Each structure stands twice: as C-alpha cells, then as structure tokens.
Amino acid sequence: MNFAEYSERYQCVKMQRSDGVLQLTLHTEGKALVWGAIPHRELPQVFLDVGSDLENRVIIFTGTGDSFSGPRPPAATRQGRSTSDWDRIMREGKALLTNLLNIEVPMISAINGPAIRHSELALLCDIVLAAETAVFEDAGHFDSGFAPGDGLNIVYSMLLGLNRARYFLLTSQCLSAREALELGLVNEVLPPAKLLQRAHEHAHNLLRHPDMHLRHTRQILVEPFKRQIATQLPQYLALEALANIDRALP
Numbered sequence: 443m444n445f446a447e448y449s450e451r452y453q454c455v456k457m458q459r460s461d462g463v464l465q466l467t468l469h470t471e472g473k474a475l476v477w478g479a480i481p482h483r484e485l486p487q488v489f490l491d492v493g494s495d496l497e498n499r500v501i502i503f504t505g506t507g508d509s510f511s512g513p514r515p516p517a518a519t520r521q522g523r524s525t526s527d528w529d530r531i532m533r534e535g536k537a538l539l540t541n542l543l544n545i546e547v548p549m550i551s552a553i554n555g556p557a558i559r560h561s562e563l564a565l566l567c568d569i570v571l572a573a574e575t576a577v578f579e580d581a582g583h584f585d586s587g588f589a590p591g592d593g594l595n596i597v598y599s600m601l602l603g604l605n606r607a608r609y610f611l612l613t614s615q616c617l618s619a620r621e622a623l624e625l626g627l628v629n630e631v632l633p634p635a636k637l638l639q640r641a642h643e644h645a646h647n648l649l650r651h652p653d654m655h656l657r658h659t660r661q662i663l664v665e666p667f668k669r670q671i672a673t674q675l676p677q678y679l680a681l682e683a684l685a686n687i688d689r690a691l692p
Contacts (some may be wrong), residue, residue: 443491443494443495443497445457445459445497445498445662447496448491448492448495449614451491452470452484452487452488452622453470453484454467454468454470454475454480454481454484454485454587455467455468455469455484455485455488456506459497459498461500461646461649462497462498462499462500462555462649463500463501463502463642463645463646463649464492464498464500464501464502465501465502465504466488466492466501466502466503466504466543467504467505467506467513468503468504468505468510468618469505469506469680470482470503472506473506473507474505474506474507474508474509474510474511474512474555475505475506475510475511475512476512476513477511477512477513477559477560480491482531482535482538483534483536484535485542485563486534486537486538486540486541487541489538489541489542489545490537490541490544492545493541493544493545493547494664495664496653498547499547499648499649499653499656500547500549500550500645500648500649500656501545501547501548501549502549502550502551502554502638502641502645503507503549503550503551503552503554503563503564503567503644504551504637504638504641505552505553505555505557506554507554507555508554508575508634509554509555509608509611510553510554510555510556510557510564510576511556511557511558511559511560511561511563511564511579511587512556512557512558512559513558513559514558514581514586515559515581515582516587518642521682521687521689522687522688522689523683523686523687524687525607525683525687527546528683528686530680531679531683532610532680532683534678535592535593535675535679536547536679538560538563538593539562539563539566539593539671539675540560540668540671540672542563542566543566543664543667543668543671544585545659545660546660546661546667547656547660548568548569548648548659548660549566549567549568549569549660550567550568550569550570550571550641550642550644550645551556551563551564551565551567551569551570551571551636552571552573552575552637552638553570553571553572553573553576553619553628553640554575554576554637554638554668555573555575555576556575556577556579556635557576557577557578557579557658558574558578558579558580558581558616559581559582560582560594561578561579561580561594562593562594562596563600564598564673565597565598565601565627565628566597566664566667568569568660568663569629569641569642569644569684570597570627570628570629570630570636571629571630571631571632571637571644572619572622572628572630572631572632572637572645573619573631573632573633573634573637574619574624574631574632574633574634575619575634576618576619576628576631577616577618577619578617578622578627579614579616579617580594580598580610580611580614581614582609582612583603583611584612585614587686587689588682588685588686589681589682589685590611590682591678591679591680591682592675592678592679592682593671593678593679594611595611596667596670596671596674596675597667598610598611598680600666600670601625601626601627602625602626602627606625619631636675645679
C-alpha cells in the first residue's frame, strides 16, 4: 500500500511526508488528541501501514495544539468491562506496541505538551524531544481503577528503573519536562515554538545515511524493548483485564 492509499484513512492521525520524512500528528477533530476507542483501534494499523512503506525513511511523531495525549479518564470508565471488550482491548494493545516497534526506520518524538495517556508511545521513539510545557503522568491506570498492565509499565520500568517506575505508577506522579530530562526519559527540552523545527533538523541529519544503515540501526536499538514486550505484555494485559472484570459490571 502506498502513501496516497493509507495517509487519509485515519481519524486520529494527520500525515505529511516530504523527502522521506513522515510526520505523524495525533489529533481529535483537528484539536489535541482525546485518547479513547478510536486511537486505540487506529494506531496499531497506522504503525503497520507506516512500517510497510519503504518510502518512509525517518518518522516524526507529535501532537496537536498544547497537548500530546489526554485527557484524564472520566469516572465512568472505572466500571468493569465485559470479557468481549477485553478480548478486543488486549488484541489492540499488543498490536499497538508491537507494530510501533516493528517500524524499521528511526523515529523522533516531539512531545508538544502534557502526555498523560499512553506516553510510552512517544518514549519508544529513538530521539525524544519535549516542549517545556510537557508533563508525563499515567492518568489512565492505577488512580483510574485499572492495573497498569498495557505495556506502559514495561517501558517506564526500563527507562526509569524499577523503584522509580513503581512509585510513578502507584502515585500517579506527574513529571515535568525538566524532571523527565534529568531522569533520562527525554533527550532535549525546548520552547514549544522550536520543538518541530528541532525534530526536522534531527530528521534531515539522519537522512544523510543510507536506507539499510537507518533500518538496521533502528532494529538494533529497539530489540531490548521488543523482547520484553513479546514475552511479558500478554500476561500483564491479562492481569489488567482480570482486575477490571472483577469490578461489578454496569
């Protein structure tokens, strides 16, 4: 499938490509992304399509407006879900991270503001840039009534270390961009107006290298994440599902 065929298929992602640099911009109806069923369903297929197109040589992953991903889940989402819902959620959840990590070209995230839902998607990129206004929090799990088992737990444990990650997940800790930089979650913190410019500077610097060099380097760099996602994620998703199903169904 070529770029013209897949680039207009999705509701939650705007795609622009120039000289092999593909920019993926998350949004909900042209505004900041509201996480929910649509991005959860669409993004695994987005990553599959993007990774299958050899014309994509470097990818920039960013958001719209003043937020990367949110908002905090409403209380209604804390109710127990059915087993059929969880069957879908688990299938999409595995594909979400697996298909992202199967993209074989360098990825640059430009985190344009608060990332409080599925921030691990941005942190799995190879170069991680954050606006000064960015914050990092897991608003979708423990305090919202869900066990943190959809892979965010794996990524934060690998990046922060086990003790910091456990504290982060159990307390819904909110990390500023500067704190994230000090802890090694992000590589650079920039004024919001300079964020995308810096991302494109990195992208065009990477373009100096041959395709095979870019692809093989990406595969080397993400292999540790792929191993842990492949071996641990199914069990963690099942535990998250069981904890939620145990709640009284509406």
